[in-house]
């Protein structure tokens with residue numbers, strides 16, 4: 001006798017529910033998608049205990065015909081597609097006919113709905129798989145779906161739920177992601193009876209971002225827009241000095257659908273290369289628009305990912321769109337006392353904060369960082385420590401042997417001499433290697449450097465990349481290498497120090513040869529650049545300040561630290577109570 005048998009429907013449904021409903025946040029997401037597919041002008045969401053106790057979503061959309069209510073909660077029943085070909089051109093957020101059936105398997109689900117123009121509404125309840133009948137009820141036009149006590153009767157799943165505060169943060173994030181994609185729909189969110197978000201309908205995406213994360217953040221975002229044929233991307237990205245420790249503020253959307261995509265985020269990281277410190281993450285809100293047949297949304301059980309027909313095209317579009325915009329944008333860092341932001345930013349409710357959303361990121365020397373009181377600068381003519389030079393009419397003064405202070409068009413700029421020189425050297429080295437015009441200085445007396453066996457192995461492994469960067473390094477036996485040449489741009493920097501710096505980087509470097517050479521150039525620039533503490537002659541200060549006009553990305557050093565900070569005249573006037 002055979003051992004295979006078809007599973008009862010209840011078991012099939014329970015298994016399907018496992019894929020769709022992982023935690024309260026999945027319920028929030030599915031109910032919001034249904035509400036949005038109904039064409040509403042407003043959606044109200046209320047949660048208790050992070051959504052474990054209750055998720056309630058009201059929308060004033062088209063409503064459900066009472067006859068359809070039993071089907072709405074049945075598996076594989078949908079109004080959103082009819083034939084297989086429809087899957088090729090999905091324009092709704094739902095399409096599987098799975099969500100409500102799945103939720104009804106693992107919670108008590110109550111749906112009340114009335115179509116606009118209908119005299120009465122109707123209600124249906126499904127209690128952990130037990131479906132009740134359809135009963136009339138009085139209700140506002142639209143649909144209210146309530147999900148009570150998720151997983152209360154599924155102990156195995158319930159055990160995997162985290163504390164209500166954690167579930168709340170996931171649920172709130174699901175709300176935020178969806179709300180970001182639909183600024184034209186007014187949306188509210190309540191948690192344990194307290195209003196957390198009240199988002200008016202607004203066609204402008206920046207306004208919705210501002211309503212969720214604060215206008216101070218939204219106002220500083222850089223708008224980007226690009227297209228390649230019928231593929232378009234538009235959105236907002238953060239300034240490098242509004243970087244974050246995590247990718248929490250990285251949001252991608254296509255056709256009103258939030259999605260995750262590592263390749264696109266990699267393109268974003270590439271665009272920010274040299275503008276952010278290692279490990280820091282940019283803020284990104286990007287929406288893609290492309291023909292429905294160029295994208296497959298039916299690739300992930302919880303609809304969190306999509307597949308593009310031509311992912312490399314999307315990658316290139318993102319990279320070039322951001323890079324082009326960065327070239328046209330002044331990315332210099334600004335000093336802004338915290339009060340300015342506090343005044344500009346709308347209060348984000350404490351509940352939203354506990355939801356894990358950072359109302360405004362802290363930054364390298366920017367937002368949220370108090371300006372230290374200016375150190376009493378020594379009068380240049382008194383102790384001779386500071387040098388004053390003319391920079392095309394603008395004055396440059398070296399202070400503390402590490403900063404150059406310059407008058408700029410709209411304020412005062414403080415330049416980090418090492419960071420700027422490092423960028424200047426790096427850009428020159430890069431350009432020279434790219435154009436095959438790198439000037440190499442043969443050392444009259446080759447320098448010997450003692451290295452560890454692991455470092456010697458790196459020298460042997462990467463001899464070619466080192467040579468391309470002007471460093472001829474040869475094993476000499478007995479734990480020693482000879483440095484026969486270095487790039488002329490490295491100036492007086494000791495060959496041994498250059499080699500050690502570069503090897504340190506290669507040990508942790510990426511694999512492609514272009515990246516290796518780049519890493520070597522970073523190392524050379526870092527070691528050869530003037531240091532904090534090096535006194536500069538007037539001519540050197542002068543040359544450095546001028547050089548920054550000649551290299552790209554001079555606002556950041558190659559590691560992503562800002563090379564200068566500007567204190568605007570407007571801010572100075574404000575601080576001195578002149579305005």
Ligand SMILES: Nc1ncnc2c1ncn2[C@@H]1O[C@H](COP(=O)(O)OP(=O)(O)OP(=O)(O)O)[C@@H](O)[C@H]1O
Nearest residue numbers: 034035038072078079094095096097098099100143
């Ligand atoms: N808020 C709502 N307003 C109007 N109709 C709704 C609403 N929620 C659900 N429905 C109807 O119930 C049906 C079933 O919803 P369900 O979420 O289970 O499946 P779906 O949205 O079609 O697909 P998916 O499983 O991908 O979400 C929908 O196709 C829709 O016709």
Ligand SMILES: [Mg+2]
Nearest residue numbers: 033034094099
């Ligand atoms: Mg749905």
